Amino acid sequence: MKKFLSKSIVLFLPVLILAVLAELVMRKLPTDYKAKSDYLKTHSASTEVLILGSSHALFSINPQDLGRKAYNAAYLGQSLDYDARILAKYGGRMTALNTLIVPLSYPSMFESMDHMSLSWRRYNYNLYYGLEGHWGLADYSELLGKDVLKQLGSAFSYHVLSDPVRRTDSLGWGLRSYPKDLWKSGKASAEGHTRTLDNAEHLERHLQLKSDLDGIVAWCRLHEVNLVFVTTPAFVSYRQELSPEQVELFTGYAMEQAEKNAQCYYWNFMDHPLFTESDFSDATHLSVPGSQKLGALLKDSLDHYQL
């Protein structure tokens, strides 16, 4: 037995030492998750406008354009259930918070990050944001949280090539989106985002996300914070492929809340005529000029309603 244990230790010790060293290197990387969670921890008291949501908000809404002390806490694949958890964790300390912007788009009420191809990102919400949830041991580690090769690649780029790991600016706005063919990406994205309530799994997820949204609405009402649901622009190749029933689900929900609550608004820019082909980097994400246009529209609306 002693021989077995000592040989096992000899075999695994180098692997363990390397793993611990790699973990330490990864933890030192200035990632977007680290920056965003740090901002929420240190600037919560001064933030007036908080933007939540996924990549649609990350690349489309530049807080600087809003003319207020705003911060973009959206990130890739961040679904409504994670938005709700961020609000639950940090909302209480945001004493200056006046307006919460929650983007609602076609897949919002069906997609949870836990069930997406991006689900590997969820460990960041434990490791850096410290959100409540069912976390596995791997969710406490950078090394085990995602693809080790990619992690090592990021470390190499940062330390050797001096390439910044962060892809967001100091106010959380997404600096780089990846241009794609607008027509192809529109059709493919719409197909990938289409869900039906006839499917038991989709229905269950929809009901869960709806209850998370209800939680966000209730929180805003309780804390007297203005809640703005925003649907960001989408290119025609995407819009024309959408299921009207699924569109009605999120637009209907947002309109109903806006009618019921004086402090709730719904601004739908999905097919706004101002946005042309050059304003998109792909069918559902705005380019820099597009985000400037949206920023101006949002600022006008915020000013108009004195939010």
Add this chain to the structure above:
Amino acid sequence: MLRFDIYIRGTKPIIMLFNSLEFAVFIPVVFLLYWFVFERNIKFQNLLVVVASYAFYGWWDYRFLALLLFSTAVDYSMGRLLENESRPTHRKFWLWSSVAVNLGFLGYFKYYNFFIESFVDAFTFFGRPIEVRSLNIILPVGISFYTFQTLSYTIDVYKKRLTPTRDFIAFAAFVSFFPQLVAGPIERASQLLPQFYKKRVFHYDRAVEGMRQILWGLFKKMVVADNSAELANYIFGNSDSMNGSALLLGAFFFTIQIYADFSGYSDIALGLARLFGFRLSKNFNFPYFARSLPETWTKWHISLTTWFRDYLFIPLAFKAKKQPWKLGLLMVFQFVVIGIWHGANWTFVFWGLLQAGFMMPYTINRKRKPKYSGPVSKGRLFPKPDEALHILKTFGIVVLTMVFFRAENIQHGFQYVAGVFSTSLFAVPSLPDLFLLGKAAFFTVLFLTLEWIARHSEYGIDFYAQRLKPAARYAFYYLLILFIVLFMGVKQDYLYFQF
């Protein structure tokens, strides 16, 4: 208000997978307790196995521990009742009670919604739509495996092939033994239960062999299966926009995935059992090198196929008195049952029918034997051309039928196969991620090559461990560990957990 509890629903339940960090902590703790604290008393050792196994299972969903305990108690009691009963009708009653309880649970949890929905569809088809609500039932992980394991105990006791146990703890350990609880191998009581009566002695060589088999299983699962799964999932998920060659690759990689996934799990299970001084049955014997479909079925999921052979086919074949058409029907019945054992979906039934169809010539014509039997290409590095053709033909059939195993429904399966045999079969595959294809292809070729060379040994790397010198052997182990750490695919649940 936002509360903590609303978030619990949205997150994935954490199953303690063999390739999880939770299990990497769990197993050394149990191992050290087993050999250092409880090693003097076999009863305590067995009790530790039960507690560890229940903790392992309860990690997923503690509510189903009651089901496992109930199933254990029922079969233990039936064994005792059968022991004290000599009247045939009463013995039969106790046997059928056990069968009814076990299959009743299985039927409820696994097949209730399937049958209800099939009835509704059938009535609707004949113009008489009915409304019956399906239930939101969670399928207990591994229920098909432990149900069949406990059933074999009661049947063997009834047939007087096995003396019923009076040791409830040993029996509970046999039913819940964590290395094979959720995905087999389905052990016979006559093989595993006696091992719980004997004092286990730690053997260095067996423990090393166990570690080696675990390492090989992890490589198969995390590198080969999970990388193939990413590709197969993408292709099956977008099959309507894929060309023929891409669809063929999808079917191929799913075939690799299911084998590497399930046999990888079995390797880990066998290796873990060895660490604790147990020996489990071999579940796979290099099935993709078989030269005929009957041979494949002697090498694939052996514990299940032999279960059906011994408890279903042979008893019924005896009644069929070797009449070819009756044996043919029996073959169809057996494969349909094997198909539906895998899941409550018509795709599995159809997959079973396809298997039966390909096996039929060998069943109804007893003179027709597969051309090859015995070890594959014994004493040769490469097979003879004719033998190689038979291997490729058999593998082709397996790949083709696996399409229906993986398809969403039968229609999807047919569309998929039609897509494969289109003019675009010889076009460049329409895949967006060539890196993923390259990765999956590289590890598949490496895996199949290593398995081919080692095909006459107990399991994949056993062959190399026996022949390589220590330095080369350690280098080989580190290479596998490196592959696992650097190239593991996106973590996927073990496919057979859903069965």
